[in-house]
Amino acid sequence: SQQGEEDPQALSIQEGENATMNCSYKTSINNLQWYRQNSGRGLVHLILIRSNEREKHSGRLRVTLDTSKKSSSLLITASRAADTASYFCATDPQTGGTSYGKLTFGQGTILTVHP
Amino acid sequence: NAGVMQNPRHLVRRRGQEARLRCSPMKGHSHVYWYRQLPEEGLKFMVYLQKENIIDESGMPKERFSAEFPKEGPSILRIQQVVRGDSAAYFCASSPWGGRQETQYFGPGTRLLVL
Numbered sequence: 001s002q003q004g005e006e007d008p009q010a011l012s013i014q015e016g017e018n019a020t021m022n023c024s025y026k027t028s029i030n031n032l033q034w035y036r037q038n039s040g041r042g043l044v045h046l047i048l049i050r051s052n053e054r055e056k057h058s059g060r061l062r063v064t065l066d067t068s069k070k071s072s073s074l075l076i077t078a079s080r081a082a083d084t085a086s087y088f089c090a091t092d093p094q095t096g097g098t099s100y101g102k103l104t105f106g107q108g109t110i111l112t113v114h115p
Numbered sequence: 116n117a118g119v120m121q122n123p124r125h126l127v128r129r130r131g132q133e134a135r136l137r138c139s140p141m142k143g144h145s146h147v148y149w150y151r152q153l154p155e156e157g158l159k160f161m162v163y164l165q166k167e168n169i170i171d172e173s174g175m176p177k178e179r180f181s182a183e184f185p186k187e188g189p190s191i192l193r194i195q196q197v198v199r200g201d202s203a204a205y206f207c208a209s210s211p212w213g214g215r216q217e218t219q220y221f222g223p224g225t226r227l228l229v230l
Contacts, residue, residue: 033218042206042223043158088157101210101217102148102171105157 006089006109014114019076021109023089024069030092032065032072033103037086046074046087081115117142119209119222120189127228128197136192136225140209147190148219149175149182152204164190197229 007022023032031050035043049056049065049072056063062075076083090103120139128134140147145166150158160174164184175182179197184190194201204226208219 035221040226043208043221045218045220048218090158101146101219102160102163102174103150103158103219104160105150107155107157 006087006106008109009107010110010112012112012114013079015079015081017079017113019079019083019111019113021074021087021111023072023074023106025072025089025091025093025104026070027091028094029067030094032063033090033092034061034063034072034074035088035090035105037088037108039085043088076111079111079113081113084111084113086110119207119220121205121207121222121225123225124223125226125228127230129230130198131196134194134197134201134227134229136194136205136207136227137189138192138207138209138222139189140207141220144209144211144220146210146212147184148208148210149190149192150206150208152206152224154203158206161192194227197227199229202227202229 005024013019029051031048033048034046036046037043047058047061047063049063060077065072086108088105088108090105092101119141122137147164149161151161152158162175162182163171166184167186179195181193204224206221206224208221210217210219
C-alpha cells in the first residue's frame with residue numbers, strides 16, 4: 001500500500017458533529033500536512049505538523065501525530081456544511097539526503113456534512 | 116499578493132496533439148512542483164524545479180513529458196503526443212525556499228481531457 005493512506009474513504013455526518021479522519025504512512029517523515037480540496041478545485045493547505053510535534057490546533061482543526069505508529073488524525077469540531085470536501089494528508093518523507101519537500105499524498109477522505 | 120496561477124483551467128486535446136500547461140508561482144517563490152491527479156485518486160508528484168533547473172523529475176514519465184522553469188516567465192509542463200491516459204488534473208505548487216518544513220501553495224489546476 002502507498003505512503004499516506006486516509007481512513008475512512010468516505011465520511012457522512014450532520015452539521016455540528018465532529019469529524020475525525022486518520023492517515024497512516026510507512027516511512028519516516030520530516031512533516032505531515034493536511035489539505036482540503038473542494039470538488040473540481042485546487043488544494044487548500046490546512047495545517048503542517050512537524051515530526052517532533054505531537055499535536056497542533058488551528059481554529060476548529062486539531063491534528064495529532066504519532067510517529068511511533070506512523071499515523072496522524074485530523075479532527076474537525078462543530079462541522080459545517082461548508083466543510084464538505086475531500087481531505088488529503090501529505091507526507092514529506094525523510095530521504096537521508098537533502099529534502100526537497102516532495103510530498104506524497106494519500107487518496108483522501110471524502111467528507112459530507114449534511115445541513 | 117496573487118496566489119499560484121495556472122492556465123488554462125481546462126484543456127481539451129485530441130490524441131497525438133501537444134498540451135502545454137502553465138504555472139506562475141506566487142510572488143517571491145522560486146520553487147515549483149508539479150503533481151498529477153487521476154480521477155478518484157490523490158496527487159502524485161511529477162517534477163520539482165527551481166529557476167532554470169530541474170531538481171527532481173523522478174515522478175515524470177520518461178517519454179513525452181517535459182518541464183521547464185525559465186529565468187523569466189511561468190513554468191511549463193509539456194506533454195507531447197497526448198494519449199487518453201494523460202487525462203487528469205495537473206496541479207502546480209510553489210514555495211519560497213524549496214526545503215522541508217515548508218508549506219506548498221497550490222494553484223487551481225489544469226484539467227486536461229484527451230479525446
